[in-house]
Amino acid sequence: MPKVIRINMTDLSVRIDEAPEAWAGLGGRALTSTVVAAEVPPTCHPLGPNNKLVFAPGLLSGTAAGNAGRMSAGAKSPLTGTIKESNAGGTCGRMLGRLDIKAIIIEGQPAATDTWYQIRISSEGAVIEPEAETVGMNNFAVLDSVARRYGEDKGVITIGSAGENLMLISNISTRDPEGKLRSFGRGGLGAVMGSKRVKFITIDQEGTRPVPLVDSAAFKAANMVFTKALKDHPVSGQGLPTYGTAVLVNILHEIGGLPTRNFTSGQCEHHDMISGEHMYDTIVARGGEPTHGCSLGCVIQCSQVYNDKDGKYLTSGFEYETIWAYGADCLIDNLDLIAECDNVMDDLGVDSIETPVMFGVAMEAGILKFGDGAEVLRMLREEIGKATPLGRILGAGTAMVGKTYGVARVPVVKGQAIPAYDPRSVKGIGVTYATTTQGADHTAGYAVATNVLNVGGKVDPLSNEGQVELSRNLQIATAAIDSTGLCLFIAFPALDIAECLPATVDMLNARFGTKLTMDDVVGLGKTVLKLEHEFNLAAGIGPEQDRLPEFFELEAIAPHNVKWDMEQKELETFWNF
Amino acid sequence: MLITVKLFATFLENRFKEARREYPPGTTVADVATELEIDHDLIGMIFIHGRAAELDRVLDEGEVLALFPLLGGG
Ligand code: SF4
Numbered sequence: 001m002p003k004v005i006r007i008n009m010t011d012l013s014v015r016i017d018e019a020p021e022a023w024a025g026l027g028g029r030a031l032t033s034t035v036v037a038a039e040v041p042p043t044c045h046p047l048g049p050n051n052k053l054v055f056a057p058g059l060l061s062g063t064a065a066g067n068a069g070r071m072s073a074g075a076k077s078p079l080t081g082t083i084k085e086s087n088a089g090g091t092c093g094r095m096l097g098r099l100d101i102k103a104i105i106i107e108g109q110p111a112a113t114d115t116w117y118q119i120r121i122s123s124e125g126a127v128i129e130p131e132a133e134t135v136g137m138n139n140f141a142v143l144d145s146v147a148r149r150y151g152e153d154k155g156v157i158t159i160g161s162a163g164e165n166l167m168l169i170s171n172i173s174t175r176d177p178e179g180k181l182r183s184f185g186r187g188g189l190g191a192v193m194g195s196k197r198v199k200f201i202t203i204d205q206e207g208t209r210p211v212p213l214v215d216s217a218a219f220k221a222a223n224m225v226f227t228k229a230l231k232d233h234p235v236s237g238q239g240l241p242t243y244g245t246a247v248l249v250n251i252l253h254e255i256g257g258l259p260t261r262n263f264t265s266g267q268c269e270h271h272d273m274i275s276g277e278h279m280y281d282t283i284v285a286r287g288g289e290p291t292h293g294c295s296l297g298c299v300i301q302c303s304q305v306y307n308d309k310d311g312k313y314l315t316s317g318f319e320y321e322t323i324w325a326y327g328a329d330c331l332i333d334n335l336d337l338i339a340e341c342d343n344v345m346d347d348l349g350v351d352s353i354e355t356p357v358m359f360g361v362a363m364e365a366g367i368l369k370f371g372d373g374a375e376v377l378r379m380l381r382e383e384i385g386k387a388t389p390l391g392r393i394l395g396a397g398t399a400m401v402g403k404t405y406g407v408a409r410v411p412v413v414k415g416q417a418i419p420a421y422d423p424r425s426v427k428g429i430g431v432t433y434a435t436t437t438q439g440a441d442h443t444a445g446y447a448v449a450t451n452v453l454n455v456g457g458k459v460d461p462l463s464n465e466g467q468v469e470l471s472r473n474l475q476i477a478t479a480a481i482d483s484t485g486l487c488l489f490i491a492f493p494a495l496d497i498a499e500c501l502p503a504t505v506d507m508l509n510a511r512f513g514t515k516l517t518m519d520d521v522v523g524l525g526k527t528v529l530k531l532e533h534e535f536n537l538a539a540g541i542g543p544e545q546d547r548l549p550e551f552f553e554l555e556a557i558a559p560h561n562v563k564w565d566m567e568q569k570e571l572e573t574f575w576n577f
Numbered sequence: 578m579l580i581t582v583k584l585f586a587t588f589l590e591n592r593f594k595e596a597r598r599e600y601p602p603g604t605t606v607a608d609v610a611t612e613l614e615i616d617h618d619l620i621g622m623i624f625i626h627g628r629a630a631e632l633d634r635v636l637d638e639g640e641v642l643a644l645f646p647l648l649g650g651g
Contacts, residue, residue: 234619234621234646234647234648235647235648235649236649238587238646239586239646239647239648239649239650240649240650242586242587243586243648244650245650245651246650247585247586247648247650248648248649248650248651250585250645251585251622251645251648254583254585254624254627254643254645255624255627255628255629256627272594276586276650277585277586277589302650320650320651442651443651446651448651449649449651452622453621453622453647453648453649454621454622454629454647455647455649458629460629461629462628488651489649489651492649559626559627560627560628
């Protein structure tokens with residue numbers, strides 16, 4: 001029977017239950033959000049004893065399904081005050097799948113604030129022990145310490161100094177197959193883990209067997225169809241593995257949707273210096289790896305290893321959003337500097353979207369100059385890394401820096417930074433930013449695909465027409481995909497190749513012996529969105545916060561000279577389903 | 578007439594990043610692609626001055642045409 005591990009940090013006890021029957025069809029985001037909605041009082045303080053931090057592998061985690069290496073973390077977010085789900089690659093999802101652990105729920109809070117703890121999970125159960133060695137350490141040093149003490153082969157979930165210092169930009173990191181880091185990036189979940197005084201969790205899959213399949217022949221057959229779709233589609237089969245996500249820089253620049261200089265233009269003059277094409281050439285010239293996976297079993301491999309000019313490792317998992325935010329929004333025209341920032345952010349454990357968007361506002365506030373990458377690096381290491389008073393203000397995120405310095409142009413929704421697509425020139429993604437339960441988040445309903453990339457049809461990015469419906473359909477589908485452990489990039493083939501999504505449903509059925517249909521899976525997506533929405537309403541975050549910041553309505557953006565002009569009433573129709 | 582053509586990603590291989598080129602009046606996007614030996618089926622996105630266009634669109638003097646293969650990210 002699948003297990004649920006409850007770690008009570010108030011009395012330092014562990015309880016292992018059989019997973020309730022009602023959770024049988026839930027995994028990943030569906031499960032983290034179900035637990036948070038059922039067990040966390042919506043009005044609680046996110047850093048207090050009543051919040052819970054939930055980890056859940058997806059329904060297909062641990063199987064041989066292609067791209068099924070993602071796992072979810074959920075809680076009430078200290079950054080947004082909303083419910084939060086954030087997912088990441090790495091090795092833990094797969095291990096939890098094999099251990100038949102459906103969820104790890106960390107609850108309560110130690111009364112004493114002078115002790116940190118580590119949690120070790122294995123087939124024997126879980127132990128909580130005081131932890132001293134890694135306290136104050138950043139993530140790479142934590143990984144080294146854990147590998148030395150407990151072995152190289154353990155899954156690791158950890159926070160860096162930013163999480164220990166309860167910063168709202170902090171994330172939770174996890175070890176990837178090569179011993180580097182992947183992140184549950186958004187929403188300040190590192191601070192929630194820090195508030196429970198848990199420094200790291202290790203996962204040991206010793207003694208586990210392959211995940212049992214009710215019908216392994218059917219599973220294999222469906223997985224072949226699925227994997228073929230991933231390889232056949234030009235985006236997942238060719239574009240992503242070659243150029244990574246950074247290929248979007250030139251596309252968004254071209255269509256005028258690349259937010260530049262704290263969202264004051266849609267185009268960036270030095271776009272060529274930070275483009276995916278330039279990154280690819282640089283990686284190849286320096287002996288890095290353009291094609292790389294964040295988790296085992298990834299077929300698409302959008303990640304990469306980026307070396308410095310001497311051929312030494314600089315960073316991996318170098319994403320469009322990070323490159324855009326430092327490169328265009330903060331005007332840093334040097335990809336090596338941006339890569340170094342990426343690595344330092346991984347080490348400190350801070351969100352690679354929230355942090356650079358915050359720097360864009362800090363630059364507008366005059367705390368540092370636009371384009372000053374060296375000063376960004378210094379502030380990351382010396383201010384945020386050392387939690388100085390300025391570091392704490394910066395570490396509180398985009399909205400807080402804007403408030404502290406009196407900046408009116410602050411790109412956030414529900415307190416969370418708006419990512420790399422300007423909502424004035426890509427209106428579908430604006431609907432997603434405004435309406436998602438998560439605070440501004442492009443992954444919640446990636447309307448860029450249909451507005452710009454011509455995947456899943458075409459909807460004119462500059463017109464309001466059809467955008468609410470598009471975003472709604474994508475948000476529902478995304479909530480379902482986030483529950484399977486599949487990486488969201490499977491959506492590219494899924495939107496265009498008819499066999500792709502049915503194959504994932506076939507895999508679920510073959511795994512569990514169920515008779516789910518596509519409608520059931522869509523139904524799951526709707527249920528997840530609705531329960532997240534209800535949590536937010538009960539937390540006091542209502543329709544008046546389902547909107548974009550005012551400056552998007554006041555300031556037209558070049559080159560198309562467009563403003564955000566969707567009626568609030570129209571946006572509110574999003575929830576009609 | 579002069580048209581600025583910009584190419585991206587795999588279309589760059591053995592071609593150019595950006596060039597101003599002379600075309601006869603009435604030239605369509607498809608004609609430009611054919612002249613550059615770009616397989617029409619591989620074209621994922623066509624933008625003229627940053628707005629989406631189709632293959633049969635007739636170009637005007639001075640326009641900026643960008644051609645991308647099908648790409649994605651997020
Ligand atoms: S496609 Fe990218 S994000 Fe998705 S599983 Fe593979 S490497 Fe990770």
